[in-house]
Amino acid sequence: MNGADVLCDVLLANDVPVCFANPGTSEMHFVAALDRKPQMRCVLGLFEGVVTGAADGYARMTDRPAATLLHTGPGLANGLANMHNARRALSPMINIVGDHASYHLSLDAPLTSDIESLATPMSNWVRRIAGPDDVAPATEAAYRASLTPPGVTTLILPADAAWGEVGAASVGKVKLASPPAVNMDAVRTVAAAIRAAPGRAGIIVRGRAARADALAIAGQISTGSDVRLFSEVLTARMQRGRGRVAPIRIPYPVDAATAVLRDIDVLVLVGAKEPVAFFAYPGKPGRLVREGCQVLTLATHGENLNAALEALRDELGVKPSQQTVFATAFPDEATPSGKLTEDAIALSVARKLPADAIICDEAVTSARRFFALSAFAAPHDYMMGTGGSIGGGIPMATGAAIACPDRKVINLEADGSGMYTVQGLWTQAREKLDVVTIVFSNRTYAIxxxxxxNVGVGAIGENARRMLDLDHPSLDWVCLAKGMGVEAARADTCERFDALLDSALSRRGPFLIEAVL
Amino acid sequence: MNGADVLCDVLLANDVPVCFANPGTSEMHFVAALDRKPQMRCVLGLFEGVVTGAADGYARMTDRPAATLLHTGPGLANGLANMHNARRALSPMINIVGDHASYHLSLDAPLTSDIESLATPMSNWVRRIAGPDDVAPATEAAYRASLTPPGVTTLILPADAAWGEVGAASVGKVKLASPPAVNMDAVRTVAAAIRAAPGRAGIIVRGRAARADALAIAGQISTGSDVRLFSEVLTARMQRGRGRVAPIRIPYPVDAATAVLRDIDVLVLVGAKEPVAFFAYPGKPGRLVREGCQVLTLATHGENLNAALEALRDELGVKPSQQTVFATAFPDEATPSGKLTEDAIALSVARKLPADAIICDEAVTSARRFFALSAFAAPHDYMMGTGGSIGGGIPMATGAAIACPDRKVINLEADGSGMYTVQGLWTQAREKLDVVTIVFSNRTYAIxxxxxxNVGVGAIGENARRMLDLDHPSLDWVCLAKGMGVEAARADTCERFDALLDSALSRRGPFLIEAVL
Incomplete structure (x- = not known):
């Protein structure tokens, strides 16, 4: 048995049954090993950003790592942007990067590069496998590191570790440490601070604390103790819709964000970090809470956030029977007609959303209204790019559909962002994934x-215009989708869009709607 | 005047008039500055791999750096694979990576990452600009570093350095050091070794030594002193065609490469490195020269390779009037007909090649015959991916066409490789570039x-097949091209291919031929 076989066996023994892959020569022994394990589902991406982005989407929906297979430094490099998003989403992931045989590195062959230096900024954990006998312990360590707490891990697999014979490998289930008990000191400190600031305290949730069960507890605290409930500007995954508690999302623009937090004297972090401005602007603050706001941590990523919220609720004397208040019906609004608009799309999708759908929102400026409306939609999971790295949407939808084959995935996609990893549509076609992609075709980097x-430029000239607009020629998304085997159609009126969306939702399989704005 | 303006001014003062760009928020002041400089040509790429690959193509054809504009760590990451190719091609390049304002970094906003760690493996030189007053000296240093010797440089531009006022900046032409004088000790050592190994010496050329003038001198040495003339397996740029000296390309397969070098006792490096196997294989050598072969350096990258070759010729007593021997006519061969094949395409392109064309060859396995045939074609420049990183072809053709608007660019592109940076077709359409892309559509990663x-797997199973073949569905390249505004047509017979190629060569502007194999 060689190292590559052992690597596959460790993954399979630990319920990592999906490998998103874009292999190259140095991974041929690993490919051969995967070929001997039909229980491993291998999903090809035609570009590595598809591979890592799909693994991120898979992880968000399953709370489990997928493996990725990447080819040397440049293959890893192509996957880094979506690893960055995954790292910011706190997604578990096991990247396997094939490298030259260890003795070949000193020859500086053309594909040689410093893989550790490339991987480290976008990984929580990096290890180079030392040889065939290190494959099992290294892969087990990668698996453990990917889950305690969840995060991105990168394992470098030299070709000679893959092809070398392994002496004796005992492959089994890795024992994972349980999360620590709730920190009751933190619970009491937070409760006291909330009590001391009636009506001026807030809670911000992230990660597991944005799931329906945790949100329900947070909602009880919010109602029972007059605490405002926030989520971060970018959300890895939130369970939303009718009957679920909907936090206030901190807005992206700095002025709007500081306004929302202006009268908060105590901000409690639940798996979250203190909110900061996405970018710095001359003369504007980077921290978004007001001067003097007390920022307290109830529990951090990797701790049991539900249990911490329950403990806080109890400490505050709020009853588990406390009813939370939330809206249950869409705002009364006429169905839009005529020329298609961004807001008309948001309303249409929110109203027509099938129960248990998964939304992957990378529409950037175009779907801003959707998040607010989705509180009234059928219950669903809502995901966004989390690291600000563009090109996460199509791959994320791909991975989510692999993870949840019985749920409809709807990808709200900006045309600019969609082009970064457009190759993911092919994987959707090949795997016959149930994804509806809605491209907001405004033909510009509107953001x-x-x-x-924001930086004070009023009228822009030719050089800037040519860097900010996606025109001359316009992209034809129907053609692009068909070129990759995905059925597609175009809408420029509300009526046509509604008809296409009805049609796409009534059937299975990938479909793309180019919404011309 | 702010830092961004100064940066543009330094570039323009030093004849860097092209900026390939994919900007983001942290570069808005730089975009505003570029907007104030209409003499700077800004070329938008819809993905950063297009941006850096185009800068590489531009550099290869002009021997001058272009600037690139990339957005923070993830934007840089997307450009790294083609920076890797550029670094291996010894191409000058100035990457400008926008980052957060320096005081914003400690807040760890979502887009924050360790840019230096990402940039270093694929750059010869990296520097973070310290503040507005450091913009001019840092940009001058980047320019100098990009040319002495030519290589990839990366300049990190914090937003506050871009928007900050600059005290007093004197912007002028940077003085570059001249290359050192020819090392006559090396010349004499090499000449003595060649004389001592009659018929068993070889010269291997790279970089500037693969241009027509240098090849002519190397050809005189080859004929006059019975020295074999080689080039590396991957060639950044070689001037080829009728009336030019054609080196023997060292083959990619290890066994073929060692066979070609088996009876070489002395190998002389002219701007080149000792040839090594692209990958390691169990039981096969990494070094390709035979045991005991003497490897000598005549001159290295950055030295005057022409002068070194002239000095060697003179030292060997070969007359400048020495005629070199080369074939002048295509091998006598019937024009293929019927079902289209890879070799038929190679022959057709070689025969029809317009004078002074530029070939960008990323056809991997599909165009292996073309290189041999191109020795008989009209004089042209021939370029390949040099670092083994896939996805260089379409961007490289884009950059070459920007550099040489009056020359026809022909991109021989594999379907697998083309998909990595397919977005480059849009830039070709927008800039109305004179590029003919020929996609070898064999629907597999044939290599x-x-x-x-090679690793001993005979029959492959379902998992491997699904990772190696690009079928189910097949890509429709005509649709993909049209989706990005590039006219396209499909050929599956030799006759149809010839007709399409004639048509594409007789007109200006981008055109794509999907050659179905």
């Missing part, structure tokens, strides 16, 4: 036009 | 099937 105004 | 055989 950057806004940012130009 | 990996070969590598599976």
């Amino acid at each position: 950057l036009h806004g940012e130009m105004r | 990996l099937h070969g590598e599976m055989r």
Whole structure:
């Protein structure tokens, strides 16, 4: 048995049954080993950003790592942007990066590069396998590191460790440490601070604390103790919809964000970090809480956030029977007609959303209204790019559909962002994934036009326009999708969009709607 | 005047008039500055691999750096694979990576990452600008570093250095050091070794030594002193065609490469490195020269390779009037007909090649015959991916066409490789570039099937097949191209291919031929 076989066996023994892959020569022994394990589902991406982004989407929906297979430094490099998003989403992931045989590195062959230096910024944990006998312990360590607490791990697999014979490998289930008990000192400190600031305390949730069960507890605290409930501007995964507690999302623009937090004297972090401005702007603050706001940590990522919220609720004397208050019906609003708009799409998707759907929102400026409306939609999971790295949407939808084959995935995608990893549509076609992609075709990097105004540029000239607009020629998304085997159609009126969406939702399999704005 | 303006001014003062760009929020002041400099040509890429690959193509054809504009760590990450190719091609390049304002970094906002760690493996030189007053000296240093010797440089531009006012900046032409004088000791040592090994010496050329003028001198040495002339397996740029000296390319397969070098006792490096196996294989050597072969350096990258070759020629007593021997006519061969094949495409392109064309060859296994045939074609420049990183072809053709608007660019592109940076077709359409892309649509990673055989796997199973083949669904390249505004058509017979190629060569502007194999 060689190292590559052992690596596969450790993954399978620990319920890692999916490998998103874009292999190369140095991984041929690993590919051969995967070929001997039909129980491993191998999913090809035609570009590595698809591979890592899909693993992120898979992890968000299953709370489990998928493996990725990447080819040397450049293959890893192509996957880094979505590893960055995954790292910020706190997603478990096991990247396996094939490298030259260890004795070949000193020859500096063309594909040689410093893989550790590339991997470290986008990984929580990096290890180079020392040889065939190190494959099992290293892979077990990677698995453990990917889950305690969840995060991105990268394992470098030299070709000679893959092809070398392994002496004796005992492959079994890795024992994972349980999360620590609730920190009752923190619970009491937080409760006292909330009591001391009636009506001026807030809780911000992230990670597992944004799931329906945790949100329900947070909602009881919010109602029972007059605490405002927030979520971060970018959300890895939140369970939303009718009957679920909907936190206030901290807005992206700095002025709006500081306004939302202006009268908060105590901010409690539940798996979250203190909110900061996405970017710095001359003369504007980087921290978003007001001067003097007390920022307290109830529990951090990797701790049992539900248990911590329950303990806080009890400490505050709020009853588990406390009813939370939430809206149950859409705002009364006429169905839009005529020329298609961003807001009309948001309303249409929110109203028509099938129960238990998964939303992957990378529409950037175009779907801003959707998040608010989704509180009234059928219960669903809502995911966004979390690291600000563009090109996460199509791959994330791909991975989510692999993770949840019985749920409809709807990808709200900006045209600019979609182009970074457009190759993911092919994987959706090949794997026959149940994904509806809605491309907001406004033919511009709209967010950057806004940012130009933010830095004080009024009228822009030819050079800037040509860097901010996606026109001349316009992208034809119907053609692009068909080129990769995904059925597609175009809408420029509300009526046509609604008809296409009805059709796409009534069938299985990938479909793309180009929404011309 | 702010830092961003100064950065642009330094570039323009030093004849860096092209900026390949994919900007983001942290670069808005730089975009505003570029907007104030209409003499800077800004070329948008819809993905950063297009940006850096185009800068590489531009550099290869002009021997000058272009600037790139990339957005924070993830934007840089997306550009790294083609920076890797550029570094291996010894291409000058100035990457400008926008980062958060320096005081914002400690807040660990979502887009924060360790840019230096990401950039270093794929750059010869990295520097973070310390503040507005450091913009001019840092940019001058980057320019100098990009050319002495030519290589990839990365300049990190914090947003507050871009927007900050600059005290007094004197912007002017940077003085570059001249290359050192020819090392006559090396010349004499090499000449003596060649004389001592009659018929068993070889010269291997790279970089500037693969241009027509240097090859002519090397050809005189080869003929006059019975020295074999080699080039590396991957060539950044070689001037080829009728009337030019054609070196023997060292083959990619290890066994073929060692066979070619088996009776070489003295190998002389001219701007080149000692040839090594691209990958390690169990039981096969990594070094390709035979045991005991003497490897000598005549001159290294950055030295005057022409002058060194002239000095060697003179030292060997070869007359400058020495005629070199080269074939002048295509091998006598019937024009293929019927079902299209890889070799038929190679022959057709070689025969029809317009004078002074530029070939960008990323056809991997599919165009292996073209290189041999191109020795008989009209004089042209021939370029390949040099670092083994996939996805260089379409961007490289894009950059070459920007550099040489009056020359026809022909991109021989594998379907697998083309998909990595397919977004480059849009830039070709927008900039109306004179590029003919020929996609070898064999619907498989053919090289990996070969590598599976190399590692001893005979029949492959379902998991491997699904990672090595690009079928179910097939890519429709005509649709993909049209989706990005590039006219395209499909050929599956030799006759149809010839007709399409004639048509594409007779007009200006981008055109894609999907050659179905």
